Amino acid sequence: MIIAAAPVLSPSAGYVMLVLFGVLWIGLGIWWGRRAKSYDGFAVAGRNVGLALGTATAVATWITSNTTMLAPQFALQWGLWGALGYATASFGLFAFAPMSGRIRKLMPTGYTAVEFIRRRYGMAGTIPFLIISLFYAIIWLITMSMAGGKLLFVLSGIPYEVGMTVVVVVCVLYTLFGGMYAVIGTDFIQSIIILVGLVVVAVAVLMHVDIADVHQELSVERPMLLSVFFPAAIMSLFNNMLFSFGEIFHSNVWWSRAFAMREGVGPKAYALGGLLWLPVPIVAGFLGLAAPALGIGISQPDTVGPLVAATLLGTGGAMLVFVVVFCSLASSIDSLLAATSDLIVNDIVEPVLPGRAGSQAKRRWSAIAIVLLGVLAWSAALTSSGTLAEVLFSAGPLVGSCIWPIVCGLYYRRASPLAAALAMVFGSAVGLTVYFTIGWFVASLVGAAVSGLFFLIGTWISPDDFDFDSLAGTSDELPTEQDEFELAGVEQG
């Protein structure tokens, strides 16, 4: 039976859901924003986040709309290896767990990953790292914004431009009001909604089709999707794993959470977050594998997951998928807005401002940066074309080239500025060349390998002898007298 893959939620129902959840997130942003009186509160939630919110924010942030939309696409195109490959992205969270504890210990008053690179490697490492960080964050923001528009259009027929705009505006507003408190607080609710929603949708799909039927259908019609030997898919598995290492190790989204969590919480929260994230792409990927057995026609591969659930479950299923993907979008967009605004304030604006910026001045700059980032993502998503995977994976080789400079920078005193700069520049250049000449499925792998080679060469030519204690002792953001005045609401003449 061929089931028509048309929108199953009316536009009016879609608009109602948008308004309901938009008002909820913005209201919570305002509510939690009352705690964010200082820049420390706004940027790193007072550095005292506990295990529950810490674990939830790791899960929710890593469950992007790409997880819920691309994992089924991967499964549909690359088979079981595709879903397994996507699941290896959880290894990034596992690997970052011990690193988060070390980051918190080495830089108890830090704010950003770029700040670490600046103190560790100086300007030689900072410039390529800052470019890569901003490029990646903006690409990720654009893909999330595009996904929002696509989702609303596929599920309810709301025009792409309208849906995308609403998603971006809602996220900008609640991040603007609540900062990291709002981001982490909403992440808890969003992670619960996503996990429950995914279980309900998958169970409902299993009530329509048996796993044995899916296996049988694939064995006959698309045996390659079940093949144990699918070279390109196996290659993509390692590529995804390295991509996730690069994404998590370098991105300020994860560093800012490491700074925000109470001492000792980070390693547990990231490890548990990885464990809870691991099954998500597998369960979501099953929706993609089930599509051929269900006879569902797919016009756009990256919307196969929502289409399967919505087509099988009708209006209720469409609404559930709508909520799940909206939460996935919001949990990532808000994190990117907050973490990238930290980069802009601490690593671009503050160094060029005369004197030291006070707490309230930095908070004002954060607000401006959040709005500008929202406008940038919105305008780019309005004019972008191509599938989500093509846009997202162009950043793969760049972040892959940051793995060695970050890991060795945290643990190895011999790691030097020359090694870090060579690794990032040559890893990115060769990885991007491979991306355009061979394909995305090996680009991160090559970027990381070339970066590792040049890191070794750089360390051999010019070894450092770094004192890790200096990272804590030269904080850019120790409380100043001006901060105290501003916190007390006193204007200085």
Added chain:
Amino acid sequence: MMFPLWFLQLLVVGGLVLCGIGVLMLIAFLIVDSKDRQIW
């Protein structure tokens, strides 16, 4: 050579169980944190 049926079943059912445990775990952590006043 293809992945056997039992492997696909293990992945899907195991994934669903882990998602369910995850929800319960997060709620349990929140209760413990709130008792110790350590949410934020």
